Amino acid sequence: MSEQSKTLEIMRRIGAPKPEKIRITGILQSPELSSLTVVMTQEVNDSSAELLRLFGDQEINVRFISKYSDANGDTSLCICIDPAFFETAVDLVDVNENALHIKEFVYRSQVRVISIYPHKERARVAERLFTTLRMNGIDPLSTNNASSVISCVISGEHIQQALACLDQAFELP
Numbered sequence: 001m002s003e004q005s006k007t008l009e010i011m012r013r014i015g016a017p018k019p020e021k022i023r024i025t026g027i028l029q030s031p032e033l034s035s036l037t038v039v040m041t042q043e044v045n046d047s048s049a050e051l052l053r054l055f056g057d058q059e060i061n062v063r064f065i066s067k068y069s070d071a072n073g074d075t076s077l078c079i080c081i082d083p084a085f086f087e088t089a090v091d092l093v094d095v096n097e098n099a100l101h102i103k104e105f106v107y108r109s110q111v112r113v114i115s116i117y118p119h120k121e122r123a124r125v126a127e128r129l130f131t132t133l134r135m136n137g138i139d140p141l142s143t144n145n146a147s148s149v150i151s152c153v154i155s156g157e158h159i160q161q162a163l164a165c166l167d168q169a170f171e172l173p
Helices: 003-014 048-057 083-095 125-135 156-169
Strands: 022-029 033-040 062-069 075-081 102-118 142-145 150-155
Touching: 022 125, 022 156, 033 062, 033 083, 048 062, 048 075, 048 083, 062 142, 062 150, 075 083, 083 102, 102 125, 102 156, 125 150, 125 156, 150 156
Parallel strands: none
Antiparallel strands: 022 102, 033 075, 033 102, 062 075, 102 150, 142 150
């Protein structure tokens, strides 16, 4: 068990003090989507653009994208798409796995993106979002942020639980 998981488990058992709600502008959730996450090896140039080109050729609309490089230099790319294109997208990645230098490929047919809109200059919103979810046993599948929004991908089976615990952590105007 990782140190982070041990800490969370201890906090769950002994109970952490309930923090004051953070005031935010809004919480939105996407319609049902499907997600594909690929990890591409560092051995070659990043193949993300090529994967997106392949999706574009098949008219697969990308609704969410998150990309980062890990400590080994491998690129992780999470893409959420409309469920109608899920099988086509999975097949496309499978067929092009070697050409795209894909090391890992994980997909889920039912996910949602939850987006939190903090008030201007309100600190600790991302921290509260992720801590609240993790304390309630929900691991975001991917995250993305901009100056005005923090988004995370949640498995469809956990969406109601996630929204309920976020309601306890955040205050809407």
